[in-house]
Amino acid sequence: MQPKSKKRNAEKKSQHSISSIKLRFASQSERGFALPIVLIVGLFMLISGFTLSMQTFRSLSTARKGTHQQQAQYIAETGIAEIIEQLNSNYRYLMVNCYKRNQDAIFDPLSICGSRDIGGWGQNESPLPRTPMAACLGNNNGNERNFSNYSENIILEQEIGQANGGVDNKSIKGKWQLETYSFYGNHANGGKGIIQVRGTRTNRDNQVLATSVINKTILIKSKPCSRRLLDEFDPNHFPSLLARTIDIGSDDVIGKNTANVYCTSCASNEDINRSRDSVIQGKINLGMVKLPDVPQFPAELKEFVSLGNIETEGEESVEIKSPNAALTAFDPICDGCEGTTHIRPAAGKPMCITDKQKQVHCLINNINLQGSENLSIQTDQGVRPVFIYLEGNLTTNSNSHMINQDGNANDLIISGTSTGCMGNTTQTIQLTGSNTLKAFIFAPCASLQINAAPNLENTAECLTRQEQFVAFDNQSNRDHDGECKSGDLDGAAWIGEWVSDPLNSSGELTVPSNLSEQLVERLGPSFSVGPSDYVAVGTIDWTTSR
Structure with a gap:
C-alpha cells in the first residue's frame, strides 16, 4: 500500500510543477502583447493631440485673418465716409465729375464720364472739373475759387494708425485710398455716383495683411446754392x-x-x-x-x-x-x-x-x-x-x-x-x-x-x-x-x-x-x-x- 501512495504523491507534484510552468509562460505572453497596444494608443493620442493643435492653430489663424479682413473693411468704410463728408461740405461740384486714380483704368461705359461736359477732380493727373451750369464755387480763405484750384487740399488717401477704436476696439494700422468715382446722370438734376475705396490692413512692417474694396452708390440731387435741398433759390x-x-x-x-x-x-x-x-x-x-x-x-x-x-x-x-x-x-x-x-x-x-x-x-x-x-x-x-x-x-x-x-x-x-x-x-x-x-x-x-x-x-x-x-x-x-x-x-x-x-x-x-x-x-x-x-x-x- 505504501508504494502506491508514494506514486500518487509523485504524480501530484509533477502536475503542480507543470501548472506552475504554464502559469509563468502565460504571464510572460500577456506582458509581451500589451506593449504594442500601449504604443499604438500612445501614437494615436499623439496624432490626435497634434491634429487638435493643428485645428486650433488653423482656427486661430482663420479668426486672425477674419479680424484683419474686418479691419480692412473698416478702413475702407472710413475712407468712404471721409470722401462723402468732403464732397458734401467743400467739393460739391466734384460729385458731377469723374475720377480714377489709375489713368489707364476704363470708366463704366454706362456712366457719363466719357462726355465732353464731364471733367475730372484735378488730382493725380485727372483733368480739371467742369460743369456747363452756372456755379457758385465760393472762396477759400478770402480768395475766390475757380475750377483750376477747386480741389485743392482734398484728401483722396490716408494712413490709419489708431491705437484703438477700430473693430473690437483693437489697434489698427493701414491705409484707404479712393480708386474711382463715376457719375451717372446730368448736371441739371443730379443722378447717382459710385465711390470705390480700397482699404488695406498692414502690420508694423507695412506688409499687407488684408484688403477690402467697397463700392458705394450715392444719390445726388441738385439744390440752390447756399440753400437746403427743397428751398427756393436765394x-x-x-x-x-x-x-x-x-x-x-x-x-x-x-x-x-x-x-x-x-x-x-x-x-x-x-x-x-x-x-x-x-x-x-x-x-x-x-x-x-x-x-x-x-x-x-x-x-x-x-x-x-x-x-x-x-x-x-x-x-x-x-x-x-x-x-x-x-x-x-x-x-x-x-x-x-x-x-x-x-x-x-x-x-x-x-x-x-x-x-x-x-x-x-x-x-x-x-x-x-x-x-x-x-x-x-x-x-x-x-x-x-x-x-x-x-x-x-x-x-x-x-x-x-x-x-x-x-x-x-x-x-x-x-x-x-x-x-x-x-x-x-x-x-x-x-x-x-x-x-x-x-x-x-x-x-x-x-x-x-x-x-x-x-x-x-x-x-x-x-x-x-x-x-x-x-x-x-x-x-x-x-x-x-x-x-x-x-x-x-x-x-x-x-x-x-x-x-x-x-x-x-x-x-x-x-x-x-x-x-x-x-x-x-x-x-x-x-x-x-x-x-x-x-x-x-x-x-x-x-x-x-x-
Missing part, C-alpha cells in the same frame, strides 16, 4: 439778364442785390464784350441754369381767340384794357384808327381773353409801333395782370412806346412762343432808350436790343445813401447802391441774345429788388431761379469685395 442770385450770348457794350444792369447777368454759353467774362462804361451791379455768371417752361397760351381758352397784329402809324394809339369779368374775350381799343375803334384779327375772333381769375391773355403775332402814340397796357394795378404771347416781333420807336400804365414788372409778362431755336434767334424785340417798359420778358429765341433815341434819352434813377433818387450816370463816381428804377427796361429779360446798340451811349436795365419774389408769387415756385450746387442725400447700393 433772391440775390436772381438772373435779371439771362441770354445765350451777350454783347453788353456800354449798357448797364443796375439795381439793389439782384442786378445779375447770366451768359449761358460764355466761356469767360470777356465774352460779353463789356466796355469800360458799362455798369453791372450784380455778379456775372457763366453757364446754364435750370429754367421753367415758357408760359404758353392756355389751351382751354385758345378756341375763343385769333392770332392778330398790333401795328400803328401816325396818331393811332392802342390800349389793352380788360373788362372786370372772367372768361370774357375782348379787342384792344384803338383811338385814331380809321373806320374802327377796335383791333380785331381777320379771322374774326378777339386777340385777348380773361381767364377764371380775370388774368388777361393776348395772342399776338407782331407788335410794330411806328406812329407817334403809344400802346398802353392796363393791369388794374396788378389785379388783372396781362400775359402777351408773342409769335412774331416787337418793335417800338423813339415816339411810340409800349407802356405798362399802372402795374409792376411782374404784372406784364411777354412770352416768346418760339422755343425750339437750338441756338439761333427767330424773334426780335427792339425797345428804345426814350421810355421805360416795366415787364418781364421770357423769350428764349428772341434777340433784344435797346436802340438809341437821340435827344430823347430816358435816364434811370437810383437811391443813394442819403435816401434820394438821383439820375444814374455810368460816367460818374457817385455811389449808387440802392434801389433803381425807370430804366429803358424795368424788370428782367430771359432771352436768346442781348445786343447793344453802338449808337446808344447806355441802354439801362433796372431790376426791382423784389422781382424774384414777385415772379414766384405770380408764376409759381419754378420761377425761383439761380445757380445750383449738389448734395449727396443717401445710399442706394453697397457692395464689398476682397
Whole structure:
C-alpha cells in the first residue's frame, strides 16, 4: 500500500510543477502583447493631440485673418465716409465729375464720364472739373475759387494708425485710398455716383495683411446754392439778364442785390464784350441754369381767340384794357384808327381773353409801333395782370412806346412762343432808350436790343445813401447802391441774345429788388431761379469685395 501512495504523491507534484510552468509562460505572453497596444494608443493620442493643435492653430489663424479682413473693411468704410463728408461740405461740384486714380483704368461705359461736359477732380493727373451750369464755387480763405484750384487740399488717401477704436476696439494700422468715382446722370438734376475705396490692413512692417474694396452708390440731387435741398433759390442770385450770348457794350444792369447777368454759353467774362462804361451791379455768371417752361397760351381758352397784329402809324394809339369779368374775350381799343375803334384779327375772333381769375391773355403775332402814340397796357394795378404771347416781333420807336400804365414788372409778362431755336434767334424785340417798359420778358429765341433815341434819352434813377433818387450816370463816381428804377427796361429779360446798340451811349436795365419774389408769387415756385450746387442725400447700393 505504501508504494502506491508514494506514486500518487509523485504524480501530484509533477502536475503542480507543470501548472506552475504554464502559469509563468502565460504571464510572460500577456506582458509581451500589451506593449504594442500601449504604443499604438500612445501614437494615436499623439496624432490626435497634434491634429487638435493643428485645428486650433488653423482656427486661430482663420479668426486672425477674419479680424484683419474686418479691419480692412473698416478702413475702407472710413475712407468712404471721409470722401462723402468732403464732397458734401467743400467739393460739391466734384460729385458731377469723374475720377480714377489709375489713368489707364476704363470708366463704366454706362456712366457719363466719357462726355465732353464731364471733367475730372484735378488730382493725380485727372483733368480739371467742369460743369456747363452756372456755379457758385465760393472762396477759400478770402480768395475766390475757380475750377483750376477747386480741389485743392482734398484728401483722396490716408494712413490709419489708431491705437484703438477700430473693430473690437483693437489697434489698427493701414491705409484707404479712393480708386474711382463715376457719375451717372446730368448736371441739371443730379443722378447717382459710385465711390470705390480700397482699404488695406498692414502690420508694423507695412506688409499687407488684408484688403477690402467697397463700392458705394450715392444719390445726388441738385439744390440752390447756399440753400437746403427743397428751398427756393436765394433772391440775390436772381438772373435779371439771362441770354445765350451777350454783347453788353456800354449798357448797364443796375439795381439793389439782384442786378445779375447770366451768359449761358460764355466761356469767360470777356465774352460779353463789356466796355469800360458799362455798369453791372450784380455778379456775372457763366453757364446754364435750370429754367421753367415758357408760359404758353392756355389751351382751354385758345378756341375763343385769333392770332392778330398790333401795328400803328401816325396818331393811332392802342390800349389793352380788360373788362372786370372772367372768361370774357375782348379787342384792344384803338383811338385814331380809321373806320374802327377796335383791333380785331381777320379771322374774326378777339386777340385777348380773361381767364377764371380775370388774368388777361393776348395772342399776338407782331407788335410794330411806328406812329407817334403809344400802346398802353392796363393791369388794374396788378389785379388783372396781362400775359402777351408773342409769335412774331416787337418793335417800338423813339415816339411810340409800349407802356405798362399802372402795374409792376411782374404784372406784364411777354412770352416768346418760339422755343425750339437750338441756338439761333427767330424773334426780335427792339425797345428804345426814350421810355421805360416795366415787364418781364421770357423769350428764349428772341434777340433784344435797346436802340438809341437821340435827344430823347430816358435816364434811370437810383437811391443813394442819403435816401434820394438821383439820375444814374455810368460816367460818374457817385455811389449808387440802392434801389433803381425807370430804366429803358424795368424788370428782367430771359432771352436768346442781348445786343447793344453802338449808337446808344447806355441802354439801362433796372431790376426791382423784389422781382424774384414777385415772379414766384405770380408764376409759381419754378420761377425761383439761380445757380445750383449738389448734395449727396443717401445710399442706394453697397457692395464689398476682397
